[in-house]
Amino acid sequence: MIESIKNRKSIRKYLQKDISSELLNNLLKTSFRASTMGGMQLYSVVVTRDMAMKAKLSPAHFDQPMIKDAPVVLTYCADFRRFTLWCKQRKAVPGYNNFMSFLNATMDTLLVAQNFCTLAEDAGLGICYLGTTTYNPQQIIDILQLPKLVMPITTVTVGYPAEAPEQTDRLPISAMIHEERYHDYVPTAIDRIYAYKESMESNKQFVLENKKETLAQVFTDIRYTQKDNEYMSDNLMNVLKQQGFV
Amino acid sequence: MIESIKNRKSIRKYLQKDISSELLNNLLKTSFRASTMGGMQLYSVVVTRDMAMKAKLSPAHFDQPMIKDAPVVLTYCADFRRFTLWCKQRKAVPGYNNFMSFLNATMDTLLVAQNFCTLAEDAGLGICYLGTTTYNPQQIIDILQLPKLVMPITTVTVGYPAEAPEQTDRLPISAMIHEERYHDYVPTAIDRIYAYKESMESNKQFVLENKKETLAQVFTDIRYTQKDNEYMSDNLMNVLKQQGFV
Numbered sequence: 001m002i003e004s005i006k007n008r009k010s011i012r013k014y015l016q017k018d019i020s021s022e023l024l025n026n027l028l029k030t031s032f033r034a035s036t037m038g039g040m041q042l043y044s045v046v047v048t049r050d051m052a053m054k055a056k057l058s059p060a061h062f063d064q065p066m067i068k069d070a071p072v073v074l075t076y077c078a079d080f081r082r083f084t085l086w087c088k089q090r091k092a093v094p095g096y097n098n099f100m101s102f103l104n105a106t107m108d109t110l111l112v113a114q115n116f117c118t119l120a121e122d123a124g125l126g127i128c129y130l131g132t133t134t135y136n137p138q139q140i141i142d143i144l145q146l147p148k149l150v151m152p153i154t155t156v157t158v159g160y161p162a163e164a165p166e167q168t169d170r171l172p173i174s175a176m177i178h179e180e181r182y183h184d185y186v187p188t189a190i191d192r193i194y195a196y197k198e199s200m201e202s203n204k205q206f207v208l209e210n211k212k213e214t215l216a217q218v219f220t221d222i223r224y225t226q227k228d229n230e231y232m233s234d235n236l237m238n239v240l241k242q243q244g245f246v
Numbered sequence: 247m248i249e250s251i252k253n254r255k256s257i258r259k260y261l262q263k264d265i266s267s268e269l270l271n272n273l274l275k276t277s278f279r280a281s282t283m284g285g286m287q288l289y290s291v292v293v294t295r296d297m298a299m300k301a302k303l304s305p306a307h308f309d310q311p312m313i314k315d316a317p318v319v320l321t322y323c324a325d326f327r328r329f330t331l332w333c334k335q336r337k338a339v340p341g342y343n344n345f346m347s348f349l350n351a352t353m354d355t356l357l358v359a360q361n362f363c364t365l366a367e368d369a370g371l372g373i374c375y376l377g378t379t380t381y382n383p384q385q386i387i388d389i390l391q392l393p394k395l396v397m398p399i400t401t402v403t404v405g406y407p408a409e410a411p412e413q414t415d416r417l418p419i420s421a422m423i424h425e426e427r428y429h430d431y432v433p434t435a436i437d438r439i440y441a442y443k444e445s446m447e448s449n450k451q452f453v454l455e456n457k458k459e460t461l462a463q464v465f466t467d468i469r470y471t472q473k474d475n476e477y478m479s480d481n482l483m484n485v486l487k488q489q490g491f492v
Contacts, residue, residue, distance in 0.1 A: 002365060006276050029419045030252050034360065035375045038469055039443075041417050046424045053426055077428075082421065083465075086436050090462035095472020099479040103352075103380055107400060110356035111375075114280065118364055119248060129281045129357075134349055145427045154353060171287050173275045175328065178292045180299055181391045182323075190332050197285075216336035219329075223284055226341020233345040 004122045009167050011126025014159030018071050019125065027123065031116035034108075040083050042105035043112050046144045048073040053143070060139035061132040061155065070157035075133065075140060076113045078105035080245075081149040096149065102245035109153045117156060126161035129154055135232050137239045148244040169197055250368045255413050257372025260405030264317050265371065273369065277362035286329050288351035289358050292390045294319040299389070306385035307378040307401065316403035321379065321386060322359045324351035327395040342395065348491035355399045363402060372407035375400055381478050383485045394490040415443055
């Protein structure tokens with residue numbers, strides 16, 4: 001398994017080959033063994049296989065082709081509704097319509113999503129996470145008919161790989177590991193940490209194509225801009241309110 | 247690997263045996279292969295081995311004994327500081343002091359945390375997540391000296407197991423899996439989903455001991471109360487503001 005995780009790559013092109021329900025449900029079932037807060041299992045997974053449903057979801061994910069190409073699209077949702085309904089049916093007064101509960105359910109959800117991805121890859125499938133889920137949550141809520149106290153967190157496309165991409169780079173591990181306390185980064189450390197990434201031909205090309213001066217500017221000015229982030233932050237908070245979590 | 251995940255249990259008692267730095271760093275390094283938004287790797291891990299540091303962290307985790315007993319305590323932090331410093335050093339204007347960026351970094355962080363746990367368990371170690379991290383984030387921030395744009399998300403204790411607990415129960419998988427769209431729960435479905443959990447002797451005992459009428463009341467009245475959740479939600483939002491994420 002170490003090898004499977006060590007060699008993993010996100011897969012964005014899939015064979016036109018279905019994943020059997022038996023395999024999918026086995027992987028999901030095993031993934032649900034992940035740690036969960038108080039044993040509450042605060043998540044739901046919506047499984048999309050239907051082409052018409054994929055077509056509806058596609059714009060919410062900026063029409064990234066994986067949605068329509070993958071045989072299976074999984075929308076992972078933080079879910080305090082099921083638990084809340086149980087409480088109400090058992091003479092208990094639930095108190096999970098708040099931000100803390102949202103974060104708790106989000107954690108449960110992501111542990112299970114990552115467990116699924118590890119298992120799927122070990123079984124020879126390829127996966128890709130779509131971060132767009134929290135950019136357009138309202139569209140996804142409407143399409144998948146998510147009720148209050150259910151919030152889409154991330155989407156995973158799954159299928160048999162039809163590509164074998166290069167592994168993407170990672171920062172040196174010393175960048176992320178702090179012994180005993182956080183050791184803040186001096187300028188020379190930042191230079192060292194990002195040196196390899198900046199030296200990559202593909203990234204140099206990326207800077208040129210985008211007519212920027214530095215790789216960081218491609219991120220701040222094009223890929224993840226302050227303006228977009230602020231717009232999406234407001235939107236996200238509004239949707240969290242509407243779903244009853246704030 | 248499927249077997250390792252299938253049979254996993256959280257471990258709360260550890261042998262007094264160190265984890266070598268080589269093993270720990272190998273596991274961490276491999277865990278960093280997890281998917282990450284835009285390749286940004288928006289996380290840091292603070293490694294606590296020092297007994298004095300564990301003693302300081304312990305109250306923030308309500309003195310759960312795992313903190314002092316485990317040879318290694320990992321505090322997983324959402325981290326947009328490293329990336330932001332890089333941007334500033336490269337004539338780029340970062341825009342990551344917002345809620346969307348917090349959520350993006352939180353997702354990156356949890357995928358890596360779960361990857362680590364899977365790898366650690368496969369290597370014969372035992373782990374336990376501590377949800378208390380987001381209950382008392384300020385204490386943890388102070389102890390670990392976390393700067394702005396760094397927020398503790400979860401804590402994992404790791405060590406060689408000194409116990410072999412029973413596996414905890416999980417809901418039937420049909421409870422969490424929704425085909426094509428969210429299928430809301432009718433009262434009979436809720437009864438069916440929670441029937442096994444409610445039938446367990448240990449849970450019946452739990453209800454009696456707590457002088458409650460139903461298992462759900464143990465959750466709502468004692469373990470995860472509305473009052474606590476609301477207090478912690480306000481606190482969490484204040485700490486997020488202070489750390490520059492709201």
